[in-house]
Amino acid sequence: MRELMQALREAAGKAILEAEDVDKLEELRIKYLGKKGEMTAILRQMGKLSAEERPVMGQLANQVRAEIEGLLEERRRAVSEAMLEKKLEREALDVTLPGEKPHLGHKHPMYNVLDQIKDIFIGMGFEILDGPEVELAAYNFDKLNIDEGHPSRDWTDTFYFTEDSQILLRTQTSPMQIHAMETRQPPIRVLAPGRVYRKDEVDATHSPMFHQIEGLVVDKGVTMADLKATLNLVVEKIYGKGTVTRFRPHHFPFTEPSCELDIQCHKCGGKGCPTCKGEGWIEILGAGMVHPKVLSGCGIDPDVYSGWAFGMGLERLAMGEYKITDLRLIFENDVRFLEQF
């Protein structure tokens, strides 16, 4: 029994020194000194001993128990200290390390293009206007000479708020022409960029929300020559000197005469390619001389004043400038896309 007790003492001592954490130590305490532990198992054999040997064995057992308890306590303290040290090390803050820079966003690529266009017009003395996206049918249609029966007024094309089709999400920035003329006296030179809404299905070239830029000039003696000269200048500033333009007759209810402005495809030089869909030309805006009915409806005498106006899609312009092939990328706000600009 003496040997067994010695062996227990040695085994326990070795195991305790190898224990790496407090849980393991508790496990060892139960294994060696617990009620069903190895010490108990040895002491069960006390019955076999003689009366003289028993107290000696008892004393030895107490001694071994005390020793093991002492070792456990010592190791527990050491392990706890090591654990604390490790924890502190892990959580230590090195104040000499360079800080993490906060991630700064930047302007959306489309708004870079818009800023560029605003700059061009501000340079020519235009005033930048902001206006309502929730609009009256009177401003979006009637005052722009767009009659009741016009297809763009259809419920399938326009988002209406009211059953009587009087309040809507503007389908174009042209109502800003009316707001400008109702609140200003000529000479008027305004640029009104903003969101517009149409019931279009989303695809690579369509979105129910997009941006237009409206321009309006009203003064004495304004002619189609002013329209052409100004827009040619703007095109050169955006697309570069020598860009070839074409003014093509068109129809808009609020201008007379009306036209569309094409630029010769900068990719193929007019021969026809995928960028211009084989046309050789790319349409960039609608324009015209403000209709006399529209002027007089805003209290401006068409016999004294004349004006020209244009409307341009911003997304298409940005897509051309940055070679973006899918309109959806502009609105998805995926930083992996936006960070390229």
Ligand code: DAH
């Ligand atoms: N509002 C027109 C559209 O959405 C674009 C437009 C054409 C605006 C001619 C104008 C203009 O100011 O004169 O298609």
